[in-house]
Amino acid sequence: MTFSICVREEYEDDDGDEQTRFGVAVTTRLAGVGTLCPFISENGAVATQSLVNVELGEKGIEYIDDGLAVEDALQSLLNADDGAENCQLHGVDSEGSFVFSGEECKPWYGHHDGGSFTVAGNLLTGEEVIDAVVDSYEKSAPPRGADSRAETEGNRETGDRDEPLAKRLVDALEAGHEEGGDKREELPVQSAALLVESTEEFALDPAYNDLRIDATETPIEDLRETYETAVQGHEDAMDLYEDAYDEDDMAGAAED
Structure with a gap:
């Protein structure tokens, strides 16, 4: 079921309060991966793949929401x-991470545990796919403290850390895709998906944090275009109705 990434990031909101966001993104050379692989809540993110067992994702998030550590849950x-x-x-939760690849997964398969993020893939063209996803995300990830690669490797080119996590997840998928991605070139129909959740409350939840491309021959290109369209739609809605959203008065906004 090709490759995916799960992410945890800590950040300050506009009021200076500490918040946590989680993200998960995946792409494969089959249709409808968004219904099978990625699972998320404001407490964690999980991806299940290869021989997909949806229950692992559903129950994994359920257990994390109940307070079980991600490594124990999974x-x-x-x-x-x-x-x-x-x-x-x-997957990842508010404090830890967990990765597992069964010995009977189809090659090339492997994974990476970055502490605050995890990457895994199978049926790939090679290890370089995982490396590309890891490198793309690390270049754009917010610093995780003085010991983090993102902060200590100051002479390395970095991505834009101010970009929304959803956009940076698309970038990470694209990096893996460009390195070869899923090796099953005989399967032209592909799919991709991303999910982002946060402990922060929004007047209007950003629509670009829940995106799926269910069947296409250009999954990353289509996911990026959908993301950009969703960003524009969110900005338009906030420009028109932000005050009404804050006051929970959309009827009044419509009259205006």
Whole structure:
């Protein structure tokens, strides 16, 4: 089920309050990956792939929401899954991360645990796909403290850390795709999806944080175009109705 990335980021909102956001993004050479692989809440992000078991994602997020650490939540699900050796499962919560690739996944397969983010893939053209996703995300990720690569490697070219996480997830998928991505070139129909959740409350939840391309031959290009269209739609709505959203008075806004 090709490759995916799960992310946790801490940041300050406009009022100076500490917030956490989570993101997950995936692409594959099959249709409808957004219904199968990515799962998210304001407490964590999980991706299930290879021999997909949707229950691993659904229950993984449910357990994290109940307060179970991500490594305990996902490992307990794998322990109870007879098909675990054919699965990849990874994710992050507010404090930790977890990655697993079963020994019977189809090559090339592998994963990366970055502490605050995880990447995994199977049926790839090679390890360079994972490396490209990792490098793209790390270049754009907010600093995680004095010991982080993002902060200490000051002479390295970095991406725009002020961009929305959704956009940076598209960039990470594109980087892996350009390195070869899913090796099954005989399958032209592809899909991609991304989800972002935050502890921050918004007057209007950004529509660009929940995007899916279910069937296309150009998944990353289409996901980026959809993202850009959704950003414009969100900006237009806020320009017209921000005061009404803040006051929960859309009827009045419509009359105006």
